[in-house]
Amino acid sequence: MSSYKRRPTPGNTEWFVHDRFGMFIHFGLYSMLARHEWIRNFERISNEEMEKYFNHFDPDLFDAGEWAKKAKQAGMKYAILTTKHHEGFCLFDSKHTDYKITNTPFGRDLVREFVDAFRAEGIKIGFYYSLLDWYHPEFTIDCHHPLRDRPDAEELSRPRDMKKYAAYMRDQVRELLTGYGKIDILWFDFSYPEGATPPDKPWMEGKGKNEWESEKLIALARELQPGIIIDNRADLEQDLWTPEQFQVEEWVKHPETGELVTWEACHTFSGSWGYHRDELTWKSPEQLIALLSKTVACGGNLLMNVGPTARGTFDYRADAALEVYAQWMKLNSRAIYGCTMAEPEFTAPNGCRLTQSEDGKRLYIHILEWPFQTLQMDCLAGKIEYAQFLHDASEVKFMEKAQIVGDSVSNTFMLPVNKPNTIVPVIEVFLK
Numbered sequence: 001m002s003s004y005k006r007r008p009t010p011g012n013t014e015w016f017v018h019d020r021f022g023m024f025i026h027f028g029l030y031s032m033l034a035r036h037e038w039i040r041n042f043e044r045i046s047n048e049e050m051e052k053y054f055n056h057f058d059p060d061l062f063d064a065g066e067w068a069k070k071a072k073q074a075g076m077k078y079a080i081l082t083t084k085h086h087e088g089f090c091l092f093d094s095k096h097t098d099y100k101i102t103n104t105p106f107g108r109d110l111v112r113e114f115v116d117a118f119r120a121e122g123i124k125i126g127f128y129y130s131l132l133d134w135y136h137p138e139f140t141i142d143c144h145h146p147l148r149d150r151p152d153a154e155e156l157s158r159p160r161d162m163k164k165y166a167a168y169m170r171d172q173v174r175e176l177l178t179g180y181g182k183i184d185i186l187w188f189d190f191s192y193p194e195g196a197t198p199p200d201k202p203w204m205e206g207k208g209k210n211e212w213e214s215e216k217l218i219a220l221a222r223e224l225q226p227g228i229i230i231d232n233r234a235d236l237e238q239d240l241w242t243p244e245q246f247q248v249e250e251w252v253k254h255p256e257t258g259e260l261v262t263w264e265a266c267h268t269f270s271g272s273w274g275y276h277r278d279e280l281t282w283k284s285p286e287q288l289i290a291l292l293s294k295t296v297a298c299g300g301n302l303l304m305n306v307g308p309t310a311r312g313t314f315d316y317r318a319d320a321a322l323e324v325y326a327q328w329m330k331l332n333s334r335a336i337y338g339c340t341m342a343e344p345e346f347t348a349p350n351g352c353r354l355t356q357s358e359d360g361k362r363l364y365i366h367i368l369e370w371p372f373q374t375l376q377m378d379c380l381a382g383k384i385e386y387a388q389f390l391h392d393a394s395e396v397k398f399m400e401k402a403q404i405v406g407d408s409v410s411n412t413f414m415l416p417v418n419k420p421n422t423i424v425p426v427i428e429v430f431l432k
């Protein structure tokens with residue numbers, strides 16, 4: 001058994017740390033502007049200016065079953081959809097707002113179709129719910145708000161009542177957690193209790209657990225869906241730490257107690273969460289697989305984002321990235337599912353990362369940088385029952401005492417000169 005103990009949390013994270021790999025989906029009106037989901041903030045776009053998008057929102061090619069199949073093929077075991085992002089537009093048929101997908105030309109409850117299709121593929125269901133809301137009339141204008149630079153911003157903001165907005169969030173969370181069956185994850189986003197640094201206008205305030213009334217919001221969620229996993233972004237520690245667009249190199253630790261925590265890194269294919277037509281920083285296949293290997297090697301989960309186009313389909317570049325995962329996971333998923341950071345007795349050679357099965361019986365060596373012929377691991381001396389490549393189950397010989405060109409090298413895997421045809425080859429070691 002793995003010797004690592006995670007800090008206990010209120011939700012059920014057992015399935016989560018087994019499954020390791022999920023799909024994030026960012027979809028909304030911003031997908032039409034196609035230049036980042038924060039576009040309302042960047043370009044100070046008012047509610048009125050958003051109307052033309054609302055009136056033309058029609059992802060006619062949307063097929064939840066196709067999304068779900070692609071997620072499944074990529075090896076993703078859970079999916080988290082933006083039910084509402086910061087722009088305030090709801091992808092579900094909420095009774096508490098008119099600013100929802102069923103009032104657009106599209107006219108259907110996309111959240112429902114997502115839930116049904118993904119569940120049918122055996123994929124667990126997560127809801128992202130934005131705490132920020134740049135549309136809601138009671139949401140006060142702050143450092144992130146699209147209207148923050150208007151000369152009358154303070155006047156516009158003064159009569160707004162965050163208590164009413166907090167009640168609206170509870171109403172919507174109740175709808176989401178009662179209307180769609182079992183929900184496995186609730187992903188709130190995000191808090192900024194200190195406001196902007198350096199401070200924006202003096203009258204502006206940050207927002208955190210007091211403004212969101214996070215205790216009530218979370219108590220409600222736990223009452224409606226016991227066991228649900230909730231992230232920490234409502235400014236109250238719950239189940240999940242969520243480092244974002246950052247390559248974690250060590251198991252994330254609790255800042256006060258130093259305990260190992262349950263964590264999930266979230267990443268994009270190309271820097272933007274919402275569909276971004278002209279963004280060019282798409283990650284290479286090597287980077288995509290390295291993110292997954294490195295994350296699990298540090299005891300974490302990877303949540304990889306797709307930003308569908310406003311037609312409702314995955315862009316060809318997103319499809320290509322998912323295909324990279326599909327090909328690799330088809331052959332190498334044993335090094336991911338049910339795996340965690342290797343026991344401290346094992347040290348990864350240069351250019352490699354290690355994962356180990358929860359029961360401790362198998363060690364996986366992810367070879368990110370292909371070496372020339374030998375891979376020395378003294379930590380494995382006397383511990384190997386059998387070793388093979390995972391992608392083709394071909395034996396990999398481990399020489400406790402090897403003779404190589406006159407030189408003697410010990411505790412060494414003998415590798416082919418050419419890197420096998422899989423992006424990151426993995427050696428599976430059956431431990432004694």
Ligand code: GLC
Binds near residue numbers: 026038189190273
């Ligand atoms: C950030 C952004 C947001 C994105 C999220 C995903 O908090 O505000 O646009 O949805 O990260 O982690």
